[in-house]
Amino acid sequence: MAYTAPPSPPGPVGSQYCVCKVELSICGQNLLDRDVTSKSDPFCVLFMEVNGKWVELDRTETAVNNLNPAFAKKFIIDYHFEEVQKLKFALFDQDKSSTQLYEHDFLGEFSCTLGTIVSSKKITRTLLLGNGKPAGKGMITIAAQELSDNRVITLSMAGRKLDKKDLFGKSDPFLEFYKPGDDGKWMLVYRTEVIKYTLDPVWKPFTVPLVSLCDGEMEKMIKVVCYDYDSDGGHDFIGEFQTSVARLCEAQDASPLELECINPKKQKKKKNYKNSGIIIVKSCKITRDFSFLDYILGGCQLMFTVGIDFTASNGNPQEPSSLHYINPLGTNEYLSAIWAVGQIIQDYDSDKMFPALGFGAQLPPDWKVSHEFAINFNPRNPFCSGVEGIVQAYSACLPHIRFYGPTNFSPIINHVARFAAQATQQETASQYFILLIITDGVISDMDETRHAVVQASKLPMSIIIVGVGNADFAAMEFLDGDSRVLRSHTGEEAVRDIVQFVPFRNFRNVPKETLAKAVLAELPQQVVQYFKHQNLPPINSEPA
Secondary structure, three states, rough: OEEEEEOOOOOOOOOOOOOEEEEEEEEEEEEOOOOOOOOOOEEEEEEEOOOOEEEEEOOOOOOOOOOOOOOOOOOOEEOOOOOEEEEEEEEEEEEOOOOOHOEEEEEEEEEHHHHHHHHHEEEEEEEOOOOOEEEEEEEEEEEEEOOOOOOHHHHHHHHOOOOOOOOOOOOEEEEEEEEEHHHOOEEEEEEOOOOOOOOEEOOOOOEHHHHHOOOOOOEEEEEEEEEEOOOOOEEEEEEEEEEEEHOOOOOOOOEEEEEOOOOOOHHOOOOOOOOOOEEEEEEEEEOOOOOOHHHHHHHOEEEEEEEEEEEEOOOOOOOOOOOOOOOOOOOOOOHHHHHHHHHHHHHHOOOOOOEEEEEEEEEOOOEEEEEEEOOOOOOOOOOOEHHHHHHHHHHHHHHHHHEEEOOOOHHHHHHHHHHHHHOOOOOOOEEEEEEEEEEOOOOOOOHHHHHHHHHHOOEEEEEEEEEEEOOOOHHHHHHOOOOOOEOOOOOOOOOOOOOOOOOEEHHHHHHHHHHHHHOOHHHHHHHHHHOOOOOOOOOOOOOO
């Protein structure tokens, strides 16, 4: 099995085409028993097919000694109606603490499209081995739920005087939350951490989507069960109670809610039985976890600016060898990049008027070098009407400027940052700025550019760099902080990663949509990350 591990912690799959989020709940039945002295310890791994390869997206927790696991960890995927999203669910028996899948015994797998699961809501299928034969009597059940309700509940909980279950010590308590399933059975929703050696545990605050916990219905009964953790998987039952989210919401920081933990067997046997301890809800808060689409639907405008490199290294635009040469089909790599990004972003800007700036050229009449000039030669109104307007202004300016140098990025970054800084004074999620820089090579003002990017990371702004030609783009990779945090020359760190670099040469022979997807992949999460960091909800959002 050729599986590819994700290069970094996987974010949401897909980007601006996201229709909604889908939560997948996984159960296994009659799994193969790979352990000699005990039962298998299964976990499930989710893969998605990307460019013909299976890429790991996420994993569940491990269920100890359990051939019929119901996993508490849910898989959350962005669902795209217009794409075929191939998924693979592979189950393994955990043998070691290694993250490498070949270290664990394979229990079977099942592949299908997300559309198949969504259209059926719940499917149960046979698990297959690598040779295509059934994995014994092993089955997998996958249930899908649309996470269209973006409310989340954050609970802070503790216990007091819980029953002692361990012979030589105190209990190791944890909680499990259940909601009623469509079949009338209780369905596991969430499992807390285990707190060791105590009858008075205090669990870390945790957040669960409200739709996961109670289908978004505040009055729906949920069940909370308290167990004493056992390393062999045979957890001891302490007690349970039923309640509703509406009741949990009665808990306030000043007046916690106390709920009795009841063991029904003990209650029947003992006349003077009171409870098996108290579960305390210290606080319960319901908030909204806003998505990119929430901000867009709330009226946030994406303000698009283009910066074009007119340095001498591009070559004479009259000669076919030049990167600025417009071929008989009316295009070049600069125009392709403008079209690819612009035609998607222009849908998110109501007036579709975009500033288009150039840098690294000598301008008439005095032929002074400029690193931020309007390519329509109207500095007071550098706006072009739509992507077509940018293309026309670009073509018209080429014969009237002299390509020169050096390649300075910071003036254009600072130019857009000034407008982004003005937008922050509104203190609403109304505008987010995107600067597309198209360049053929090495940055001359690296220290100034690093400083400009670090300052811009505090603003509602992202920078997309498309490298054209065949130059060495190592400096661009450095600015794109995917692998490390970008620092300015003074040592100040960027508060978030706002640069996305893509070399055009990787996309010369693929459909133009591919470039747009690659270039804009990180943008939705950058927008959401900024507004959340500023505690700014979408403009027209309802309270939770």
